[in-house]
Amino acid sequence: MNSLGEAFIAAWQLLAGFDAELAQVVGLSLQVSITAVLIATLIGLPLGATIAVERFRGRQMLIVLLNALMGLPPVVVGLLVYLLLSRAGPLGSLGILFTPQAMIIAQTVLIAPIIAALSRQTIEDAWREYEEQLRSLGARRLTAGMTLIWDTRFSLLTIVLAGFGRAVAEVGAVMIVGGNIDGVTRVMTTTIALETSKGDLPLALGLGIVLISLVVVLNALVAVIREAALRRYG
Amino acid sequence: MAIVRGVVLALTLLGVLQGPAAWAQQKSIVVASTTSTENSGLFKHILPIFKTKTGIDVRVVAQGTGQALDTGKRGDADVVFVHDKVKELALVKEGAFVNRNDVMYNDFVVVGPKSDPAKIVGSKDVTAALKAISAAKAPFASRGDKSGTHAAELRLWQAAGVDVASGKGGWYRETGSGMGATLNTASGMNAYALTDRGTWLSFKNRGDLTIVVEGDKRLFNQYGVMLVNPARHSHVKKELGQSFIDWLVSADGQKSIANYKIGGEQLFFPNAGR
Amino acid sequence: MLPLEFSDLSYAVGDTRIIRGISARIEAGPRTVILGPNGAGKSVLMRLCHGLLIPTGGRITWHGARNGDVRRHQAMVFQRPVMLRRSALANVVYGLELAGKSRRESGLRAMDVLEVVGLAPYATRPARVLSGGEQQRLALARAWALGPEVLFLDEPTANLDPSATHDIENIINAIHASGTKVIMTTHNLGQARRLGDEILFMSNGRLMEHTPIDRFFREPASAEAAAFIKGELPWQ
Numbered sequence: 001m002n003s004l005g006e007a008f009i010a011a012w013q014l015l016a017g018f019d020a021e022l023a024q025v026v027g028l029s030l031q032v033s034i035t036a037v038l039i040a041t042l043i044g045l046p047l048g049a050t051i052a053v054e055r056f057r058g059r060q061m062l063i064v065l066l067n068a069l070m071g072l073p074p075v076v077v078g079l080l081v082y083l084l085l086s087r088a089g090p091l092g093s094l095g096i097l098f099t100p101q102a103m104i105i106a107q108t109v110l111i112a113p114i115i116a117a118l119s120r121q122t123i124e125d126a127w128r129e130y131e132e133q134l135r136s137l138g139a140r141r142l143t144a145g146m147t148l149i150w151d152t153r154f155s156l157l158t159i160v161l162a163g164f165g166r167a168v169a170e171v172g173a174v175m176i177v178g179g180n181i182d183g184v185t186r187v188m189t190t191t192i193a194l195e196t197s198k199g200d201l202p203l204a205l206g207l208g209i210v211l212i213s214l215v216v217v218l219n220a221l222v223a224v225i226r227e228a229a230l231r232r233y234g
Numbered sequence: 235m236a237i238v239r240g241v242v243l244a245l246t247l248l249g250v251l252q253g254p255a256a257w258a259q260q261k262s263i264v265v266a267s268t269t270s271t272e273n274s275g276l277f278k279h280i281l282p283i284f285k286t287k288t289g290i291d292v293r294v295v296a297q298g299t300g301q302a303l304d305t306g307k308r309g310d311a312d313v314v315f316v317h318d319k320v321k322e323l324a325l326v327k328e329g330a331f332v333n334r335n336d337v338m339y340n341d342f343v344v345v346g347p348k349s350d351p352a353k354i355v356g357s358k359d360v361t362a363a364l365k366a367i368s369a370a371k372a373p374f375a376s377r378g379d380k381s382g383t384h385a386a387e388l389r390l391w392q393a394a395g396v397d398v399a400s401g402k403g404g405w406y407r408e409t410g411s412g413m414g415a416t417l418n419t420a421s422g423m424n425a426y427a428l429t430d431r432g433t434w435l436s437f438k439n440r441g442d443l444t445i446v447v448e449g450d451k452r453l454f455n456q457y458g459v460m461l462v463n464p465a466r467h468s469h470v471k472k473e474l475g476q477s478f479i480d481w482l483v484s485a486d487g488q489k490s491i492a493n494y495k496i497g498g499e500q501l502f503f504p505n506a507g508r
Numbered sequence: 509m510l511p512l513e514f515s516d517l518s519y520a521v522g523d524t525r526i527i528r529g530i531s532a533r534i535e536a537g538p539r540t541v542i543l544g545p546n547g548a549g550k551s552v553l554m555r556l557c558h559g560l561l562i563p564t565g566g567r568i569t570w571h572g573a574r575n576g577d578v579r580r581h582q583a584m585v586f587q588r589p590v591m592l593r594r595s596a597l598a599n600v601v602y603g604l605e606l607a608g609k610s611r612r613e614s615g616l617r618a619m620d621v622l623e624v625v626g627l628a629p630y631a632t633r634p635a636r637v638l639s640g641g642e643q644q645r646l647a648l649a650r651a652w653a654l655g656p657e658v659l660f661l662d663e664p665t666a667n668l669d670p671s672a673t674h675d676i677e678n679i680i681n682a683i684h685a686s687g688t689k690v691i692m693t694t695h696n697l698g699q700a701r702r703l704g705d706e707i708l709f710m711s712n713g714r715l716m717e718h719t720p721i722d723r724f725f726r727e728p729a730s731a732e733a734a735a736f737i738k739g740e741l742p743w744q
Binding site: 129130132133134135136137138139143147150151152153232233 | 555558560580583584586589590592593594602603606607634636637650
């Protein structure tokens with residue numbers, strides 16, 4: 001028996017006979033991870049930009065901390081968010097455990113540090129190049145920060161995409177806080193985990209191939225945009 | 235400004251800003267249950283029937299029995315549907331749950347490699363078989379995750395008079411994971427394992443494994459359902475939860491359970507109120 | 509706001525003294541060239557004047573007042589132009605909007621300036637794909653658009669070929685002719701001769717001479733200046 005061969009056949013069948021259930025799982029994966037990336041970007045980008053252009057006490061510590069947080073284990077994040085959102089926890093009254101919102105929160109916690117840390121690096125490099133010119137033109141920190149974000153937008157897009165890749169591919173956190181409820185919180189990765197535990201390895205791997213293809217297509221898309229943009233805007 | 239407006243629009247489209255209210259409006263309950271019932275496909279069979287009858291959407295969170303009981307205790311589910319009768323009754327007594335009912339049973343089987351190093355194929359005496367496995371130091375894969383199956387397995391070892399602690403790291407291997415994952419492990423290293431029949435029947439990656447011991451009365455596996463105590467957790471949807479419990483033990487619910495078959499084989503045997 | 513005066517101005521980073529007690533008075537009118545070898549402290553002096561660096565000793569005064577709101581009235585062009593990742597026109601508009609001009613006014617003014625520096629046909633081109641010489645012209649346009657009383661130029665042609673250098677020098681003269689005080693650094697004697705009315709000659713963090721251009725080349729007062737003019741490099 002050839003599991004890999006079967007997996008590719010299963011993946012092909014999944015894609016070819018794109019059934020409603022699969023569509024829903026893929027759709028929810030995208031909805032949760034895209035939302036988490038948007039929120040994490042809204043938090044991480046301004047944070048990264050601020051750290052890049054401001055000088056304050058404890059800045060170096062904060063950078064070290066952010067860089068360390070990039071490697072947060074998803075299971076730990078899941079557990080923390082679970083304990084927060086559990087009825088017995090501090091945010092229990094929201095009643096959003098085992099909902100997509102809980103998954104969005106967990107993924108946001110997971111990737112906001114990644115986006116903050118990487119954009120800090122990118123924006124700080126740009127700041128080194130731009131600082132004198134922007135100060136000469138009389139830009140205040142806020143304006144300078146916005147200008148840097150705008151000018152590094154294509155690099156930042158890659159960073160945001162890295163965040164998305166991490167969010168959409170992680171299973172530990174969403175499994176714990178989402179509960180892998182059929183039709184409600186079941187996403188691609190938790191489906192893969194479930195099918196693996198059912199011993200249906202070809203189907204699990206087939207889904208994995210669908211997931212990887214999706215991420216590859218997205219990355220290719222951004223690479224093309226970036227390439228075109230660099231040629232256009234220099 | 236255009237950026238901010240774009241983000242708000244995107245979030246709205248993605249349904250984030252609807253908030254939890256939108257979820258609460260639907261008639262739904264959360265049931266903490268076990269991986270074995272979920273993996274066997276039983277819920278996929280019975281829940282649509284229940285939904286048609288009552289309009290209630292049942293959201294199953296499949297965990298190990300130990301974790302499912304904890305989820306219920308914390309108030310994160312409305313109903314738990316698990317298989318560790320001893321522990322269930324203890325928790326009812328303690329006040330964490332109310333209205334416990336027997337629902338159904340299935341049975342455990344011992345699976346093992348066709349080469350059968352412990353020479354136990356066809357045995358109907360599970361404790362003798364376990365003794366033989368330990369005597370032969372044949373590899374055995376245990377859940378090791380405090381699940382209902384794990385608890386049942388430990389009771390059987392005890393009945394067989396085998397101290398598995400001495401085999402840890404050697405022939406006795408704890409996977410610390412769900413039933414399916416443990417079967418994957420057993421299949422990978424040609425080990426014996428105790429599994430519920432439902433998971434086994436729907437398990438596809440069997441490799442060289444086959445059923446070696448079945449039919450012993452001590453291998454019966456009782457499932458029970460109970461409501462999270464609404465006196466402890468006021469948000470518990472007790473009417474909706476109770477109607478699910480009532481349906482499971484009703485003639486209609488029991489018949490639906492009996493009707494679930496894989497390859498012509500019945501997986502669960504309803505025994506509510508008996 | 510001129511004259512610009514330094515008294516005993518110094519600047520140090522740690523133990524390294526880069527500017528060592530310079531006193532001078534720069535009047536409105538003539539094109540001032542700060543001349544000297546690499547490492548003499550020319551660029552640092554200019555950054556101190558422009559307010560990008562804070563002196564560690566002495567003081568700078570504009571028309572007798574300390575460096576307060578004077579940034580509004582000055583602009584600076586750097587050796588390597590920093591082009592924002594947007595169109596040529598938008599680069600000029602950016603500076604104008606920062607200076608508080610309305611979007612409409614900025615657009616009109618920016619087009620005018622691009623016209624003068626010969627970049628009008630490239631207005632919508634991304635600034636970063638322009639050639640080095642075009643980028644420096646754009647940087648000049650961005651600075652000039654602000655209508656500064658004083659324009660600082662830090663080695664504006666150091667990275668350019670002769671033809672581009674020629675264009676830049678013409679624009680600098682046009683800016684001067686329009687009534688803006690030009691203060692520039694260079695290590696290029698030819699450029700100093702072409703563009704300078706008066707020379708501040710610096711060596712090793714000190715101001716060696718402050719003289720009109722023809723006297724500087726005819727009879728340099730310091731040995732360092734004489735050696736520099738001869739093309740010798742005694743400081744190495």
